[in-house]
Amino acid sequence: MPSCVLAYSGGLDTSVILGWLQDQGYDCHCVYVDVGQPCEDRQAILKKAHDCGAKSARIVDVQEEMCRDFAFPVVQWQAKYEGIYLLGTSIARPIIAKACLQVAREVGAEAFAHGATGKGNDQCRFQLAAEALDPTVKIIAPWRMANFRATFPGRTEMIAYCAEKNIPVKASTSKPYSSDENCLHISYEAGELEEVDNCGVTIPDFGMTVSPQAAPDKTEQVTIGFEAGLPVSVNGKKLSSLAIVQKLNEIAGRNGVGRIDIVENRFVGMKSRGVYEAPGITVLYAAHLQLEQLTLDRDLVNLRDRIAPEVARDVYYGFWYTAKMDALLAFIREAQQPVTGEVTLGLYKGTIEVHGRKSPNSLYDAAIASMEGGGSYDQTDAEGFLRLQGLPGRVQGTVRPRKY
Template identity: 45%
Template sequence: MKKEVKKVVLAYSGGLDTSVILKWLQEEYNAEVITFTADLGQGEEVEPARQKALDNGIKPENIFILDVREEFVKDYVFPMFRANTIYEGEYLLGTSIARPLIAKKQIEIANKMGADAVSHGATGKGNDQVRFELGYLSLKPDITVIAPWREWDLNSREKLLSYARKHGIKIDAKHLDKEGKPTVSPYSMDANLLHISYEGLHLENPMNEPEESMWLWSKSPENAPDEKEYITIGYKNGDPISVNGEEMSPATLLKTLNEYGNKHGIGRVDIVENRFVGMKARGCYETPGGTIMLKAHRAIESITLDREEAHLKDELMPRYAKLIYNGFWFTPEREMLQAAIDATQKYVQGTVKLKLYKGNVEVVGRESDMSLYSEAHSTFEEDEVYNQKDAEGFIRLNALRRIIAGKARNK
């Protein structure tokens, strides 16, 4: 038996799936639907979602389209990159980090509009259902969550299209062939300012090489310019603040780095990852600006962080990455780790110089007025600050436990 709800805030893209969900919520729950569309820098117009919502009977005052690009980069992407976060060695968490913000905005709208439920379009097989719902319940424990893909029987593209026709939902031409029949489903894609992802179709066989036409953002490294290009990134308190000496807002900076990365074929990955729900899944990702940022941030940290501080950060990172991947952004353990990570960034400032060339990002220079690198101590030439004889005592003290053990065990 369905729980009675009066108002529901739907995460709405305006696409086929969420348009069907919108009508389904009206029909199955007899609920007033409020739509929320987030502009995360996905590279497509979000305003058409307004007209599609109106066409489906949504009141103008119940349609929310918010530009959250700056908030997304400043409060979610940058904090994540302070930790040099990467999941299972390759994934820069472009989808994972966007879900908490969408959930937060849905709850804010629910509070404003007096809604007693929220809904999303994530399927019952993926991670996103977990990420959305952990966010909802962390921020508003008494909210009702409606996950249509776990309730309905519209489990194929043809059934979705049939439902749309039956209920007068306008169908984009891209979903139909010349005869009005369903086209082959495109890749399942998700995009925002940090990345674009691809899943499904022939990618489901992990031995199949991705088609070049699949990649929508970047040039292939083979077709990237034959000329290398140098850029500089300025840092303050662990966050990038400028490119080539020009200070920029967080969203503008990431967009600029995306443009450099796309031009030079940087940031493509093809991985099989371990989903939180238990299965393995193959995904292809383009994260051009993020790939550049990760390299640059590690470089500026290499001269500004103390050794033990840096090593401890590296030990914490996999746990932090797992929390974000699994959807535990709004939790005390993530906030605790964030506080520790942020405490290390006080002196992470300066400039990193990078060379971009055919899919590669190479650090070629770094400087900081807070640098711990001492040329006087590190030089291979004659110096006046380091007594090499001191090393003997250092070595013997560190070897002491092994010397004692060796004498005891080798009698």
């Protein structure tokens, strides 16, 4: 029998897909890739997969790797898709594909199956990542297959199929929205959120942040330490990459920091409304930027800022395992070498204030920048500087007089 690896969550969609793949003659190896999604009993998910006929089932925990090798380099780039979205789901998909492909190689499976729809971005991220890692892999995306959609036009048919096959699922035929969670963020979309004039802070039952109105009436300070642009500590305590994200999720979340509402442009072309909460990563972006202002020179930051939107697009689209991304990650590792130090932020009812910043590599020199008299800056030097800067304008003004 042909065999495939299925990115398996144990929810309605992947439970149905597991049964359907077996109906098509596949041996299925289920892989629950742990990226920090909520789950009361992961062993129960594996048992369910076995009970439903999976050839094998396993859990692969990639949370530390995802924070260290995927999320933190994106923070170093200050990459935000369309200037807002912090890429929490986009970052998770290539490492899920990687984990599934590693299992496929181990068990000798020739195909990789996933439950992403044919309308969304995740199908792109899964496929582009998988094919880059193994160009020979067969991708099975049931939601893009006409016979699967004909069999399961909606949730009612999926629930009925599970009842017929004795597949236990917790699902209802209608939901006000859908959500996807990992250790970096939670995304909310679909359902009532598809009406873009609906208020995005009143529909989701937020899981990582309190509302700013319910946050404490007192500012909470948090100090984040960086080495070469990578977060290494919170409030003076050295922590693993995952522990840093988790700690900042806790601190920022209780202060109502990190909610985002965006109408974004999906890779496949349509616009989509999403509501996100990413408390810890929001704080990391803010702290990292403040430290860069001390430690990086103007031209390097300007170059990074010109490229960052392209990095964000490539991550969002799913082009993680490419020569271009390899080069971009190598560039940012080198560019971030001086970004070492600490930043103290004040969190208050959804807002972030800068309370302090320091670095052994600071380029800020008060003697030069001071507006007081004296110092090491000779103001007369500006005369020649501005004469040279203004030379092209003066020549143009002579040849092409402007009306004023």
